[in-house]
Amino acid sequence: MRNRRNHTGLINGTASLISIALGLIFGFLLLLVFNASFAVSGFNNLMTTGFASSEKLAKVFYQSAPLLMTGLSVAFAFKTGLFNIGATGQYTLGAFFALMGVVQFRLPWWMGLILGMVGGALLGLIPGVCKALFNVNEVITSIMFNWIALFAVNLSINNMPLMLANAWGAINKDRTAALTSSKFMAYNPNATIPKAGLDKLLGSNYMNIGVFIAILVAVIIWIVMNRTTFGYELKACGYNRHASNYAGINAKRNIILSMTISGALAGIGGGLYYLSGTAQYTLVKSLLGMGFNGIPVALLASSNPIGTIFSALFVSYIQVGGDALQPEYSREIIDIIIAAIIYLSAFSLLMRGWIAKRLLRNQKDNTNMGDEAPAEPANEAESGVKAQ
Amino acid sequence: MSEYVIEMLNITKKFPGIIANDDITLQLKKGEIHALLGENGAGKSTLMSVLFGLYQPEAGEIKKDGEIVKINDPNDANRLNIGMVHQHFKLVEIFSVLDNIILGVEQTKNGFLQKKDARRKVMELSEKYGLQVDPDALIEDIGVGMQQRVEILKMLFRDNDILIFDEPTAVLTPQEIDELMQIMRNFAREGKSILFITHKLNEIMAVADRVTVLRKGKCIGTLDVADTDVDQLAEMMVGRKVNFSVDKAPSKPGEPALTVRNLMVGDKRHTKKKVNNVSFCVHKGEIVGIAGIDGNGQSELVYALTGLTKPESGVVYIGEHDITHNSIRERNDLGLSHIPEDRHKYGLVLDYTLAENLILKNYYTEEFQRHGFLRFDEMYRYSEELIRRFDIRSGQGSATVTRSMSGGNQQKAIVARELSLQPEVLIAVQPTRGLDVGAIEYIHKQIVAARDDRKAVLLVSLELDEVMSLSDRILVMYEGEIVAEVQGSSATAHELGLYMSGANRQAPMEVEA
Numbered sequence: 038m039r040n041r042r043n044h045t046g047l048i049n050g051t052a053s054l055i056s057i058a059l060g061l062i063f064g065f066l067l068l069l070v071f072n073a074s075f076a077v078s079g080f081n082n083l084m085t086t087g088f089a090s091s092e093k094l095a096k097v098f099y100q101s102a103p104l105l106m107t108g109l110s111v112a113f114a115f116k117t118g119l120f121n122i123g124a125t126g127q128y129t130l131g132a133f134f135a136l137m138g139v140v141q142f143r144l145p146w147w148m149g150l151i152l153g154m155v156g157g158a159l160l161g162l163i164p165g166v167c168k169a170l171f172n173v174n175e176v177i178t179s180i181m182f183n184w185i186a187l188f189a190v191n192l193s194i195n196n197m198p199l200m201l202a203n204a205w206g207a208i209n210k211d212r213t214a215a216l217t218s219s220k221f222m223a224y225n226p227n228a229t230i231p232k233a234g235l236d237k238l239l240g241s242n243y244m245n246i247g248v249f250i251a252i253l254v255a256v257i258i259w260i261v262m263n264r265t266t267f268g269y270e271l272k273a274c275g276y277n278r279h280a281s282n283y284a285g286i287n288a289k290r291n292i293i294l295s296m297t298i299s300g301a302l303a304g305i306g307g308g309l310y311y312l313s314g315t316a317q318y319t320l321v322k323s324l325l326g327m328g329f330n331g332i333p334v335a336l337l338a339s340s341n342p343i344g345t346i347f348s349a350l351f352v353s354y355i356q357v358g359g360d361a362l363q364p365e366y367s368r369e370i371i372d373i374i375i376a377a378i379i380y381l382s383a384f385s386l387l388m389r390g391w392i393a394k395r396l397l398r399n400q401k402d403n404t405n406m407g408d409e410a411p412a413e414p415a416n417e418a419e420s421g422v423k424a425q
Numbered sequence: 426m427s428e429y430v431i432e433m434l435n436i437t438k439k440f441p442g443i444i445a446n447d448d449i450t451l452q453l454k455k456g457e458i459h460a461l462l463g464e465n466g467a468g469k470s471t472l473m474s475v476l477f478g479l480y481q482p483e484a485g486e487i488k489k490d491g492e493i494v495k496i497n498d499p500n501d502a503n504r505l506n507i508g509m510v511h512q513h514f515k516l517v518e519i520f521s522v523l524d525n526i527i528l529g530v531e532q533t534k535n536g537f538l539q540k541k542d543a544r545r546k547v548m549e550l551s552e553k554y555g556l557q558v559d560p561d562a563l564i565e566d567i568g569v570g571m572q573q574r575v576e577i578l579k580m581l582f583r584d585n586d587i588l589i590f591d592e593p594t595a596v597l598t599p600q601e602i603d604e605l606m607q608i609m610r611n612f613a614r615e616g617k618s619i620l621f622i623t624h625k626l627n628e629i630m631a632v633a634d635r636v637t638v639l640r641k642g643k644c645i646g647t648l649d650v651a652d653t654d655v656d657q658l659a660e661m662m663v664g665r666k667v668n669f670s671v672d673k674a675p676s677k678p679g680e681p682a683l684t685v686r687n688l689m690v691g692d693k694r695h696t697k698k699k700v701n702n703v704s705f706c707v708h709k710g711e712i713v714g715i716a717g718i719d720g721n722g723q724s725e726l727v728y729a730l731t732g733l734t735k736p737e738s739g740v741v742y743i744g745e746h747d748i749t750h751n752s753i754r755e756r757n758d759l760g761l762s763h764i765p766e767d768r769h770k771y772g773l774v775l776d777y778t779l780a781e782n783l784i785l786k787n788y789y790t791e792e793f794q795r796h797g798f799l800r801f802d803e804m805y806r807y808s809e810e811l812i813r814r815f816d817i818r819s820g821q822g823s824a825t826v827t828r829s830m831s832g833g834n835q836q837k838a839i840v841a842r843e844l845s846l847q848p849e850v851l852i853a854v855q856p857t858r859g860l861d862v863g864a865i866e867y868i869h870k871q872i873v874a875a876r877d878d879r880k881a882v883l884l885v886s887l888e889l890d891e892v893m894s895l896s897d898r899i900l901v902m903y904e905g906e907i908v909a910e911v912q913g914s915s916a917t918a919h920e921l922g923l924y925m926s927g928a929n930r931q932a933p934m935e936v937e938a
Binding site for chain 2: 284286
């Protein structure tokens with residue numbers, strides 16, 4: 038019985054790897070198209086920069102922490118049959134709550150993270166309630182709440198003088214306080230996530246324990262989903278709401294809980310990024326990409342919480358590598374190339390079906406068990422999007 | 426010119442772990458009705474999928490009119506004039522009847538649909554064969570009977586002359602079954618050849634000319650129906666003698682276990698009640714059957730009893746407990762088990778494994794969880810036990826994803842789960858739907874055993890035979906009301922049929938107890 042799980046894991050893993058390879062080939066083609074003379078060296082940079090120096094590696098870890106959280110957020114919702122496209126809003130509100138905690142209330146960083154979690158949860162709760170009680174599609178609600186969150190946060194920060202950088206000796210007022218400036222350190226020395234000596238080890242300011250917190254959360258989520266009755270209920274509702282109802286599971290409650298937890302995860306991500314001390318929230322009028330990048334992270338991992346760890350690291354790695362393409366390639370083109378790689382990588386879902394088919398075909402006819410014909414192959418398709 | 430229109434010679438089709446078709450030969454004569462008989466999982470559907478081009482066989486060949494043909498996809502099959510009515514209809518719910526019929530072969534002019542000729546042809550066919558349909562009705566608004574006629578018209582519209590019917594009677598009322606049989610005979614008389622997939626022996630005896638029996642992927646033999654009888658066919662199909670009659674001692678009803686008083690269930694679209702003032706009682710140690718034609722409020726009654734919907738008014742008791750406003754979980758804990766009508770929608774989480782589905786109703790009990798963590802060892806132990814006791818067959822045992830199991834074994838899994846909960850009251854809706862005789866026999870025995878174990882059983886079934894052979898008392902539902910109560914032992918199909926069709930009714934009764 039364990040065999041089947043290994044088998045699924047193998048298929049998912051191979052599918053992701055093939056997709057990544059396809060994505061990289063496509064990325065190389067784009068490099069060729071945009072600037073052929075630098076394509077080979079550029080591709081080399083793209084692929085090796087992340088490992089080239091400990092400093093770059095630190096950056097990979099640093100960026101992967103929030104990515105992992107938003108990816109986990111999307112994956113968790115997927116597993117329970119919901120599409121949380123509101124991760125970016127939840128991430129933004131989480132960031133705001135976390136910053137407010139450490140700036141306005143002089144709380145230590147871990148309290149900030151908890152507040153961030155609460156902020157994300159609040160924003161996840163609303164689409165959950167709308168879905169459960171009024172059957173409003175969570176995609177629509179969470180998209181709208183992305184914008185509501187963004188502008189509410191911008192408005193609030195503008196009206197909180199302490200939050201802005203210029204209150205702490207900097208000149209700009211379009212971003213939040215630099216938590217590592219000497220003035221702020223005197224005000225709240227515990228505002229940033231501890232580095233635990235990792236910064237010295239890797240020789241980079243960016244390095245802190247954030248990525249380990251994120252990995253820990255991913256493991257916890259995996260345990261909840263796969264080992265507890267709560268996870269059993271959530272997945273049952275995700276796969277088949279009617280059958281869950283029939284079995285006496287409170288599907289409405291579970292939809293609300295599921296969206297709330299999903300939001301909380303994204304919220305932690307916001308906290309992890311902006312309490313690092315190396316990032317400042319900038320008041321802009323566009324949604325943050327970190328939330329949306331959670332979607333390919335989740336897809337690439339086939340929504341497996343443990344897989345999310347690796348896919349977040351990969352996406353982060355590619356992004357750090359992309360930065361090294363400058364100045365031969367312009368910023369926008371790098372974004373396009375990275376987007377294309379990530380996009381193709383997320384095709385693992387398609388790949389999975391294909392590999393499963395190949396495996397089945399090649400398998401020997403071991404007649405150990407059963408004499409059943411597989412029933413209704415046509416039905417397999419409908420479960421595709423639900424992301425196993 | 427060959428004697429046969431279609432010959433499938435020595436077909437072998439393998440799936441991982443299974444040989445679904447093992448050297449099967451099936452020859453179809455022109456103008457005959459040829460039945461394909463076999464239990465669930467015997468390989469009938471696979472064989473037909475091979476003929477229809479959905480699967481490619483590893484060995485064997487297909488001949489049409491004596492010439493070898495290669496069928497790579499359903500379009501090839503269509504070109505060879507092979508048409509199929511699938512067990513689960515392949516219709517677009519939000520399209521009209523006419524649109525569904527022409528779908529895929531629609532005529533266009535300058536990119537615009539030309540439906541006039543198509544409409545004329547459909548109406549002609551409809552009249553000629555007595556296939557009443559409303560061409561402009563939407564599929565989602567019409568009943569399964571008419572949906573099936575649409576499927577048949579789809580084949581005729583494409584001028585198919587080899588018609589495959591996959592378990593066509595499973596969804597029909599007795600009257601509709603008779604009609605369908607007549608239509609099939611008409612087709613055969615016109616020279617069309619029919620492959621009729623079924624596991625209902627009576628239907629084969631009634632309509633088929635020849636029958637080919639499959640068992641566990643192997644061809645057991647082809648017989649002339651005139652030379653055989655039900656007992657022989659059943660034995661060939663199952664591999665042993667089958668006992669059709671249900672052996673049961675007279676019931677000894679005890680205290681009331683399930684009491685329903687003046688239950689009303691409304692309808693969203695109509696003012697007419699789906700369940701209208703229904704009162705009855707099921708006692709410990711008796712099986713009460715509810716007979717009725719599909720859509721007369723049986724489903725809604727069951728939903729209200731099990732808590733899936735809220736009744737407008739009325740009271741439901743389990744034993745002494747008023748459960749009218751209790752949650753589903755609370756009802757379960759009070760000993761209510763429910764074998765649901767729709768096993769895919771309600772009965773199973775198809776993407777869960779068999780083991781996970783078998784604990785769907787009791788995963789939260791101390792037996793299967795500790796401090797919120799599932800006890801997987803217990804789950805697998807329990808699952809292995811039920812698989813053994815109920816003979817649930819699947820590719821990978823407990824770890825099989827239920828979606829990949831055959832319908833019959835999915836049903837067995839549900840029955841196993843519900844009976845193992847040791848219920849006080851068992852509500853069984855179509856408990857043997859889509860099952861083969863072997864499994865039916867087994868499940869009927871289990872239900873009678875539950876009764877003899879002093880459980881109360883409410884049996885809702887569209888199969889009149891099932892209601893009559895199992896029930897100690899029979900209630901007949903017509904348009905949301907209970908119109909008659911008959912003793913199981915004395916009921917006749919004719920009498921019940923009159924009540925079921927609304928042609929007759931008893932005076933309004935008082936509920937006992």
